[in-house]
Amino acid sequence: MIFRVFFSSIQKSFCNTVKFCRYPLICLLVLGGTISCRFDAYPTLLADQGVLDGHSVNFRRDTIPLIGQWEFYWNEFLDPKQVSPTNKSYLKVGVPWFSQANEEGEGYPSYGYATYRLKVRLPKRTNQSQPYSLFVPVLHSAYKMYANGQLVAENGKLGINVATHEPSFHTKILPLTSVNGDLDLVIHISNFSHKYAGIHGLIRLGHLDRIIPLWNVNYTVSWMIMLFLGFLSIYHALVYFINRSEKNALRMSYVYLGILILSSTLIESRILFNLFPDTFCMPLFRFSRIGIVIVLYFGASILLSLAQMRVFKKVISFLKLYCLTFLMVSVLTPVRHLAEIVFYFETLSAFFILVSLVSVSLALYLQRKDSQLYFYSLVLAVFGGIIDLLLISNPNFGYRPMGLVSLYLFILPQTLGVTFGLVRVYKRSESISKELYKRKEALEKKVKARTMELEKANRWKANFVSLISHDLRSPLNSVNQILDVIDFSFSETSEEEKKKFLGICKSGVSQSLRMLEQLLDVSRFDAFGTKLIQTKFSVNELLNEIIESIEPLATLKGIRIQKDTPIEAEIIADRTLIGEVFKNILTNSIKYSYLNSEVWVGVSFKGKWLSVEIRDRGLGMSEEQIHKLNGDENIKSTPGTAGERGTGLGLQLCMNILEAHFGKLRINSVLGVGSSFEISLSKSTKSVLLVDDSGNFRSELAEVMRRNQWIVIEAGNGEEALSHLARITPSLIITDLHMPGMNGISLIHEWEGRRNQNQKIPIILISSDAPLTGGETFLEEEGLETIVSAYLSKMYKAEDLCQQIELILE
Template sequence: MIFRVSFSSIQKSFSASVKFCRYPLIFGLVLLFTSSCHLELSPTLLAKDGVLDGRNLKFAEDTVNLIGKWEFYWNEFLDPNAPSPNNRSYMQVGVPWFSQQNEDGEEYPSFGYATYRLTILLPEGESNQEPYALLVPVLHSAYKIYANGTLVAENGTIGKNSETHVPSFHTKIVPILNGKEKVDLVIHISNYSHKFAGIHGIIRFGKLHNIIQVWNNYHSASCIILIFMGILSIYHALVYLINRSEKNALRMSFVYLGILILSATLTETRILFNFFSDDYCIPLFRFSRIGFVIVLFYGGSVLLNLAQMRIFKKMLVLLKVYSLTFLLVSILTPVKHLALISYYFEYLSAIFVLIGLFSVSLALYFQRKESKLYFFSLFLAVLGGVIDIILISHPNFGFRPMGLFSLYFFIIPQTLGVTFGLVRVYKRSESISKELYKRKEALEKKVKARTAELEKANRWKANFVSLISHDLRSPLNSVNQILDVIDFSFSETSEEEKKKFLEICKTGVTQSLKMLEQLLDVSRFDAFGTKLMQTRFSVNELLNEIIESVEPLATLKGIRIQKDTPIQAEIIADRTLIGEVFKNILTNSIKYSYLNSEVWLGVSFKGKWLSVEIRDRGLGMSEEQIHKLTGEENIKSTPGTAGERGTGLGLRLCMNILEAHFGKLRIKSVLGVGSSFEISLSKSTKSVLLVDDSGNFRSDLAEVMRRNQWIVIEAGNGEEALSHLARITPSLIITDLHMPGMNGISLIHEWEGKRNQNQKIPIILISSDAPLSGGNSFLEEEGLETIVSAYLSKMYKADDLCQQIEMILV
């Protein structure tokens, strides 16, 4: 036993630890994946004054990044075979030339042409072995490379103006046949089509087989990423098709599509550019901007919708306009302006990233759904972007920038979140299926139970009618006989005798009328419970009316009715039927009280109940008699203390009425001393009008709400609900969306048109078609978003649905 308890506590502690550390674990996995794919550290060797000393490097094992300061000649194409001129200057490679300054402190413009020159000193004894090679990224945006005076690579067409310049975004492996102990690299570059100009990427140098291996690694990683993004895009689209309420899944599908476009055009391998000729360079560049717009708009939509606040909905409209403008700029702007304009649009997009971060922060503060996951992943994405900027600005670190991998910090946690959500949906569906099966079994049991109740009620009614017929026959026969006597000897009968006979006839007819009234009440209150006509009323006023109606009967027997009602109490119930209960019990108390005694009546609160107690001093009852009165067996009427007769079924009728009101009747009695009847009714004033054409669902939910101290008024359709609303103002209206005749939407519109300004009642709409979360956008189309408090699914269990309703009303 001790071992079992210890193991259970260890298991709980482990689960709690995993739950607490789940986001750091995700971060660690993403970082590990990213590091293995992209954060490679090459030997850090900086070029100084245009010379890179690699004589001590082992090129058979490693490659080297050609970073540091190269010779730089602005607006010149040097002769690659001529020695370096004296007017040399130096430029840091790995960053664009527009971010650097010349000797006069002036920044270089983006558009122009230049020559880069670097001398690489090689290790001794390796000159006649395997050839060297260069891995050349996109150098923005046309170039020629010379090695020791020989042209070894050409990309696009270099020119001294935009008319002669033809851009190219290809990446290349450039073999260098070398027979010397150094390599003199000369690169002519021109740029008139892109904001980032010069040797912006990092050229890698090494033995040919190592360069090919590096290229294969990059290319394989890029292909895997493209396939992964495509699968994720399709996966999220399928998630949306499975569960239409998951709109974020559809948005994320487009985000992955946009990242796929960016990965195919912006990562170092430039896969799409390498697949096509230079004629498609500018169209592909425009295509990459479209991918950026897709990521911006749909990613921003996910973040701005998370906080569920109006201000962010306005921001979403602004984002839509901004994205559409960016899209038109990317498609229609002339080439010579495209790079500069799109550059500013990209940087301005950071504003929406900050707004999205603010939205997610507020969502986290208000504890919105999935807010922790979004905040954590967006924080990582921003962190990755900051790291990118630092690495791009400082290539001397030796690390290559992560590039699009900062976006993966964002999307991978989202994929995990959507997957977990889908798993929860499937688990919920499985749970609902099981619940439906259980409900089916429970429904079959209820049908059997209701059938048995109906048969019992029919037997009870048959017995009741039999007893009424018997009791009605006796007084009517007596009346008929007396009338025969009067008719036979009318002239011989004295006036006093005639008066006596008429009093007897009047008493018999009055008694028969009372029995008929009771029969009518029972016919209204059928086996399944009456359709209660509930209103809010004063119990004290009703008791005063009942006392006034039975006062003559009490006076005839010399009985005093003593009332003790120190409180003013109001309840919600069927006033007529509750009055029948009070009248029946009070009449019975008078009927079975001794002459010249008293009947005491009191009203008080007992916890959640309103108690009305009636005590008499009369015949009293034994435990067996009480059991028979409250049971189902047929009973024989017992005469009152003055010989009054009855059916014996009035008390059972009272109990049925109280049961329909979820009330109680307690009886205490002592033979020869008297009886006490305590009627308990709920004092709750929380009332709900429950409108649904499904009797089973309505009765199940009504029963749960009544257990939670709600006064439930049921209606089977919209017309019946409006008739209830004409008599009472409930605290809440719950209505089904789909009903025959007047549906839920029509009922709400009808009620809004009829109600007074002071009758503002919360309304909850329910439907079996409603998703388990969200899906209430149609309320805006109907103009009901400010009227309907919530739209809930009927697929929840009655207890869960009642809990959600009470949470909404808090």
């Protein structure tokens, strides 16, 4: 048994740990998978001053990137057969020439033309050796390539100005069949159409049988990524059409579409550029920037709306204008200015990424839905982007940039999140169906129980009326007989006797009036419980009023009322009915106390309860009498110490009133010594006005909230709710959307028009039409997003709904 408990404890701790760390684990798995796919280690062989020594490379097994320092000739197309040029300088490849400086410290502009030259020393070939070949990525943005003085490739059209230059973004495999010894590689490049100019990618050298599989892998992986992104875009769109409240799923569908465009135009294989001739080069370049706009707008919209704060809604409006301008620039700007202007827009987009990170961080702090998942995935995406910048600016690290992988780090966890959310929705739908069936059964049982309660209440009221009729008849008959006597012999009756008879009549009428007051109070109880009119009041002031009203009764018996109320206590309850409880118990204490004795009244706090205790020195009660009082059995009233009579229903009335307030009455008594009555009332000032025309739903939710220490004030429609709000300011208003007469929205607007500026009460709107998630859209459509805290579904169980309400208020 001990081992089982110990194992269960370990299992529970492990599950809690995994649940807490689930989002970091998912993101780390994605990061590990992408690293294994994209981070290919290269040999650390580097060119130095235009020479790369590859004698020791085993080309049967390896391919090498031609990285390091190449000879560089700015604004010159060098003769490929020229042996030793005089004006040489050196430049790193793998980064654009505009980010580097010449020997005089001056930077190169993006637009211009130049020559790169590299001498590669190769191992001696044998007759069985495969021919060498080059895998050439996009060289921005037009080039001619010479190997040992012979032209081996031409891409686009070289030019020394915009008019003669035509760009091309094709990738190529170039067999070098004529190269037997060392390789003298000369590349003429011109660029008047792209910000990143020169040898920005890395050229790979190797045997043809090693280069072709490398190309095939890259090409195949690129197509698989594109197909996968297309599938995910359709998948998220379907998720949205299945559950229209999942607006983020639709946004993620567009994000995937944008990344699909980027993947087809920007990753190494350049699939779209390779499928079309060079005449489509600039239209495809514009098309790739449209992909950036789509990813920026819809991705940032998801993140900025996560914190649910007004300031980020303004940022989204600015983002919409910015992306529209970016789109127009990408489509309409002339070619000669396109790359430079678009580059500035791409740089400024970092602002929205930083603001999105702030939004997600605040959402995480405020514990918004899915904030952990978005936070970790965005941090990893930013981390991947920073690594990309480092690798691009330092190609000698020997690793390729991750490229779009940093975006994959962001989007793939979102797909998992949406999928898990969809699974949760279906599970919840199944759970709700089962719950509805259970509720149907429970409702049938409740109807039977309520029917029995109604019959019981009717019997109790019938007995009560019977008793009241009996007790009212006796004093009124006595009064009637005395009045007959006075009327018959009025002139013969002395003044002293007249006063005596009038006193008896007044006493009988007063007793009858007290009984009638009790009858009127009891009439406020019906088969569905007590109709409470709750307000916030001081218990001490109410006790003072009650004691003052019954002081004459105590004085007649020489009884002193001793009050001990050292604390100031305020509660929310029906003041009239609680006053009836105090009055009834104090009157009973005086009634059954010995002459010239004392009744003690004390007020104190006991934990979550306010305790009002009343003690007397009188007849007391037996255990059997106390048991009958706590039961449903009707009891006959016993005369007081001065012969006072009653109905026997006073304490039962008090218990019913306290039960309606979820209070308690404890009785301790000793025969011949006296009794102690302790009234316990909730001291909570958490009050909620619950407005719903469905009595069953309202009573069920009210009962759960009362168990959670809420003071619940119930109303069946908007008009009744406003009458309550005129008397009391609750801590929270929960209102149904659809109600006869004044519905929930009309109630909210009416209350907003009536309330004072300092009466800001949180409002929660509920409805059976509300979606299980994503009710913010409805509030925005109705213009209630700044007034209503949440829009929740009534399909939740009362316990779950109460838990959600308390989380919102925190």
